Amino acid sequence: MHTWHWRTWQGLPYLTCSLLESFPHGFFTQQFVGKPPQELTKVLQPQASGYRLKQVHGNIVLTPEEITHKLATGGDDVDGDGDTALVHGDGIASNMSQQAVWVASADCTPALIADVNTGAVAAVHAGWRGTAKKIVPVAISRLLAQGSKLGDIRVALGPAITGEVYQVSIETAAEVGDSISPETHPHKIVTSLVEQANSPILPDPEAGKARLDVRRVNVIQMENMGIAPEQIAIAPYCTFQTPEYFFSYRREREKKVQWSGIVSK
Structure with missing residues (x-):
């Protein structure tokens, strides 16, 4: 059984999973509101470089190198300009060391993925639309294309709205x-x-x-790929039912988010 642990940084709580214990990672709470991924990266691994996307509820998974290239060359899938420019996408997969990859969520599922052999990681924003388009299997497939093996993959699905209330x-x-x-x-x-x-x-x-349990659908998708149940952990928290720690769009009807990230080795 995988265990989940509350950690604190300067008195602020965030959640980690034993399945990913050899990787700096965290599912951050609403108490960190106002702290962008670049700042949160310092909590996990001060030497790492941080990467995020403009999430669009699709199934596009990019590498940090692809993000950097798109920011340099521009295009229809880039919003903003200068330091505030963001590339469209809902997942980041890294197989270079010391890269922190981030996703934002409120009720959607944040998935942190790691290869315990190569040190590669991915962070995925899996709302119902992205889940319908199999974004988590897409992200895992990117790691496999980079040399990962299915048996080395570990996936932690963070706090999200549960099926009983969705x-x-x-x-x-x-x-x-x-x-x-x-x-x-x-x-x-x-x-x-x-x-x-x-x-x-x-x-x-x-x-x-x-009533829809999005995390359960993601688990079934991964099992259909050949990933064993013991390679997957689901956080025992519902964003809708845990207002003391997590924002919920369903509960508050406000667009607020919390961040989840993991650092490659």
């Missing part, structure tokens, strides 16, 4: 469920998944609605 439309549930179901019709996708043991889709009393 009400979505049947259409949304089906769009996400389509990534793990052989069915093609939306209602058949949802029905087939609801009937599964430990299902990622739960029934909802309201007509046309369902």
